[in-house]
Amino acid sequence: MDKEKKLKIGFYEFSGCAGDLLTIIHNEDYLLKVWNSAEIISFRLATSKRDEKANLDIAFVEGSITAEEQIEELRKIREKSRILIALGTCASFGGLQSMYSHLGDFSSRFNSIYPHKFTILKPIESKPLESYVKVDYFIPGCPIDFKLFLFNFTRLLRNLPVELPSYPVCIECKWQENNCLLLKKIPCLGPLTRAGCQARCPTHNLPCVGCFGPYEDLNLPSWLKTLQENNIPFKELEKKIRMFFGVKVKEILSKLKNKK
Amino acid sequence: MKAYKLKKEYLKEYLKSLEDFGEVWGPIKKGEIDVYEKITDYSLLNLNALRPILPLKKFLIPPKFNTFFYTKDGKYENALKEVKRKIVFGVHPCEIHALLTLDRLYKERYPDYYYLTHRKSTWIIALSCVPDDKCFARSLNTHFVEEGFDLGFTDLEDYYLVWVGSSEGDDLLRHRLDLFDEKITSKDLNRYIEWRKWRDNQYQLNLDLTAMPDIMELSYDLEIWNEIGERCLSCGTCSMICPTCTCFNIADHLGIDDEPGRRERFWDSCMLKIFALVAGGHNFREKRVDRVKLWYTHKLKAFITEFGKPACVGCGRCIANCPVNINVAEITKILKGEEVKK
Ligand code: SF4
Ligand code: SF4
Numbered sequence: 001m002d003k004e005k006k007l008k009i010g011f012y013e014f015s016g017c018a019g020d021l022l023t024i025i026h027n028e029d030y031l032l033k034v035w036n037s038a039e040i041i042s043f044r045l046a047t048s049k050r051d052e053k054a055n056l057d058i059a060f061v062e063g064s065i066t067a068e069e070q071i072e073e074l075r076k077i078r079e080k081s082r083i084l085i086a087l088g089t090c091a092s093f094g095g096l097q098s099m100y101s102h103l104g105d106f107s108s109r110f111n112s113i114y115p116h117k118f119t120i121l122k123p124i125e126s127k128p129l130e131s132y133v134k135v136d137y138f139i140p141g142c143p144i145d146f147k148l149f150l151f152n153f154t155r156l157l158r159n160l161p162v163e164l165p166s167y168p169v170c171i172e173c174k175w176q177e178n179n180c181l182l183l184k185k186i187p188c189l190g191p192l193t194r195a196g197c198q199a200r201c202p203t204h205n206l207p208c209v210g211c212f213g214p215y216e217d218l219n220l221p222s223w224l225k226t227l228q229e230n231n232i233p234f235k236e237l238e239k240k241i242r243m244f245f246g247v248k249v250k251e252i253l254s255k256l257k258n259k260k
Numbered sequence: 261m262k263a264y265k266l267k268k269e270y271l272k273e274y275l276k277s278l279e280d281f282g283e284v285w286g287p288i289k290k291g292e293i294d295v296y297e298k299i300t301d302y303s304l305l306n307l308n309a310l311r312p313i314l315p316l317k318k319f320l321i322p323p324k325f326n327t328f329f330y331t332k333d334g335k336y337e338n339a340l341k342e343v344k345r346k347i348v349f350g351v352h353p354c355e356i357h358a359l360l361t362l363d364r365l366y367k368e369r370y371p372d373y374y375y376l377t378h379r380k381s382t383w384i385i386a387l388s389c390v391p392d393d394k395c396f397a398r399s400l401n402t403h404f405v406e407e408g409f410d411l412g413f414t415d416l417e418d419y420y421l422v423w424v425g426s427s428e429g430d431d432l433l434r435h436r437l438d439l440f441d442e443k444i445t446s447k448d449l450n451r452y453i454e455w456r457k458w459r460d461n462q463y464q465l466n467l468d469l470t471a472m473p474d475i476m477e478l479s480y481d482l483e484i485w486n487e488i489g490e491r492c493l494s495c496g497t498c499s500m501i502c503p504t505c506t507c508f509n510i511a512d513h514l515g516i517d518d519e520p521g522r523r524e525r526f527w528d529s530c531m532l533k534i535f536a537l538v539a540g541g542h543n544f545r546e547k548r549v550d551r552v553k554l555w556y557t558h559k560l561k562a563f564i565t566e567f568g569k570p571a572c573v574g575c576g577r578c579i580a581n582c583p584v585n586i587n588v589a590e591i592t593k594i595l596k597g598e599e600v601k602k
Pocket of ligand 1: 169170171173174178179180181182183188189190191199202207208495497583
């Protein structure tokens with residue numbers, strides 16, 4: 001590709017652990033290739049050289065929005081970008097930091113943890129990017145899977161839409177030839193969670209915790225039923241879903257209530 | 261078919277010697293389950309394994325593999341020129357029936373280059389088995405094989421009766437003829453016949469599949485299907501582990517920078533919602549229950565119409581692996597109005 005035609009791309013981060021951007025940086029074999037194939041306008045974790053004024057073809061945004069000041073910043077990124085992508089589970093669903101968002105008023109929860117006056121930023125309830133701006137695509141994962149990122153990065157470079165695995169973790173889990181943990185009534189979130197991780201946790205005999213966020217065709221009632229029948233209380237199962245499914249939990253649980 | 265005898269104490273030595281032909285694979289324990297693996301330590305071979313979690317199809321159409329590479333200047337390169345020869349030991353009759361089914365699908369009407377390439381280099385050593393409470397091959401008449409293997413071992417306590425099933429099998433056997441005994445007496449034959457009678461009576465799970473296609477047809481609208489549909493997790497496990505499920509999907513991984521692109525083929529499942537989604541947004545099987553119906557119709561009805569026999573071979577994998585207990589045994593019982601445990 002000649003230089004003029006290279007897409008202008010920016011990487012940004014809000015509240016999170018920077019794990020998604022670090023996943024990109026840590027894949028050193030590919031770092032130069034990523035750099036060579038686009039014009040990187042901003043990537044604070046990797047370079048101090050950046051251009052805040054340039055318009056972007058694609059903005060990859062990691063992290064959730066947890067402070068008022070971030071809303072404005074996010075809007076600015078949105079305005080200058082043709083395509084905005086939520087990178088990682090925080091940006092996509094709100095992340096771990098929105099795990100307790102159902103437990104009453106935010107400020108009382110916040111003050112109980114940080115009793116002293118907070119002066120740097122104005123904290124608000126953690127929400128995913130989509131709560132404030134239009135998000136074109138999501139690439140979930142906590143952190144993202146580099147192969148899945150690369151697959152989509154190369155697609156975006158050629159103006160193709162992002163494509164995520166349209167199947168749950170169980171599929172990859174079987175490819176890894178694991179005995180299903182649900183058979184032993186261990187609450188594995190595999191059938192509820194979008195694949196893309198190569199079923200890492202079940203492959204290490206640990207139940208899936210749902211870090212890639214919900215699989216679009218999950219069957220929560222049946223999953224709950226099979227575990228509840230084995231005396232695992234609803235509360236415990238609900239807590240597991242809340243860990244990574246963020247703002248999606250409300251929607252998923254409301255379907256459950258409608259059914260009852 | 262010619263037969264020989266092999267003393268049990270020679271088995272491991274014999275199998276190891278087959279490394280001269282290629283990799284030797286067989287069932288090895290992994291926690292509570294078995295997995296076909298390349299054998300390096302022959303003491304790990306599990307001779308009692310009944311159903312390695314992924315069946316033989318994993319050798320013939322691997323869960324995920326590259327079909328070809330392509331470059332920006334329009335050049336293509338085959339990604340699967342040759343496959344290392346694998347000799348798979350410990351394959352049971354029902355799995356060989358599944359293999360013959362795959363052969364029909366991938367070798368006959370639309371010969372599939374990738375299947376053929378893998379198939380050519382996968383040699384099969386069958387091993388007799390004694391069923392557990394999940395095997396129901398006898399109900400499908402797949403509990404015995406006469407073709408589809410290169411060598412066939414029958415366990416007769418202190419020795420194996422070894423049938424030669426192909427010229428490749430003959431090569432394998434002749435490689436260490438010194439370990440085999442060519443003299444088969446009538447005593448051996450009787451022992452074999454007795455063994456078969458005994459073994460064929462060991463099936464604890466017997467399903468009467470008489471008129472199953474008609475039963476499927478007539479029960480298509482039964483309310484009970486909806487309950488099954490609600491129970492299904494749509495996790496796709498059944499399609500991954502069933503030896504006769506063969507659907508696949510394709511993805512193009514575009515190259516980055518100067519890397520070539522690659523086309524990848526990977527297992528798919530009709531249990532997934534997206535499976536029957538077509539351009540324009542219509543989904544033929546949007547509802548879970550429709551997908552479950554399709555799966556069982558395919559196994560127990562449609563395949564019979566097409567190929568004269570069910571797609572199910574009675575291996576019991578769906579019984580052992582579905583986390584919410586949906587499987588061929590359960591479904592046939594339900595449809596026939598029999599009592600099932602919830
Ligand atoms: S262990 Fe978890 S991910 Fe694997 S098949 Fe079972 S439920 Fe699915
Ligand atoms: S349907 Fe079940 S028993 Fe039949 S071949 Fe498939 S996995 Fe085996």
